[in-house]
């Protein structure tokens with residue numbers, strides 16, 4: 001099963017530019033979480049802090065009781081092996097075919113024989129639907145295939161935490177739907193903790209168990225998907241509706257005067273989308289997601305702390321058996 005990642009009071013600046021501060025959240029073990037936020041709010045910086053590529057200025061990142069922010073290089077090297085990362089463009093080596101790209105971490109970090117490597121590479125390429133494409137070069141395949149190859153490479157060391165940076169960037173809506181399904185299927189098969197960074201509203205609405213959002217250099221909220229999807233917080237509503245109306249402006253945030261002028265002019269969101277759509281389920285034939293059962297128990301424990309709309313939505317999503325069992 002995946003491991004929990006607890007982030008406490010994290011802050012990061014570059015020189016005098018503060019990216020975000022006081023970010024506190026827990027990625028529950030084995031669950032799928034999404035981190036949303038307008039462009040430039042520091043989502044990728046957050047991912048890089050999680051894997052120790054950037055050092056936060058404040059706070060802690062706890063994994064298996066080790067604080068990544070303060071541990072030795074040696075310990076960090078060990079903890080990094082728990083992670084699989086899919087970077088935006090797949091980050092493949094252009095001169096290597098897909099097989100060698102996917103095999104690369106195994107050849108670098110393990111002493112496995114070429115026979116063992118062949119079996120792992122073909123298993124992972126099969127999982128992402130790329131069997132048969134082993135001899136292709138990254139330049140010869142589509143962006144969607146490159147992402148899937150990057151995902152296969154992220155999986156070869158059997159990660160317990162998978163970080164995915166904008167799986168939808170550069171993909172059409174149909175390919176985005178396929179990669180969304182793939183991420184959920186992988187969660188069912190591996191039970192790994194997954195964090196997806198995106199600004200794709202459909203991915204946020206249908207894939208994760210938990211959602212958070214960065215805005216104005218802070219984490220606006222993080223919690224069960226129902227909390228953010230039913231939120232009345234203006235920035236969250238605006239973002240989920242992809243609307244110009246609200247506090248998010250062209251260059252991150254609007255001033256009060258502009259917002260007041262919009263309201264005075266009677267601006268409203270066109271066709272506002274509300275409610276909590278059903279979450280994607282694993283492809284038939286795959287195992288159940290273990291995370292669903294753990295999450296249900298976890299959410300029921302914190303139900304009384306959640307806003308009424310989220311509570312209502314969670315209770316409505318439970319079937320009669322669940323209600324009976326409570």
Ligand SMILES: Nc1ncnc2c1ncn2[C@@H]1O[C@H](COP(=O)(O)OP(=O)(O)OP(=O)(O)O)[C@@H](O)[C@H]1O
Pocket residue numbers: 014019037038039040041042043044045046199
């Ligand atoms: N190594 C770095 N040195 C200095 N500034 C950086 C560095 N990396 C990122 N930044 C700055 O941090 C801010 C946040 O960048 P980041 O790429 O994390 O945003 P993002 O939310 O992922 O954006 P997008 O959705 O557009 O990908 C930007 O202003 C960027 O210029």
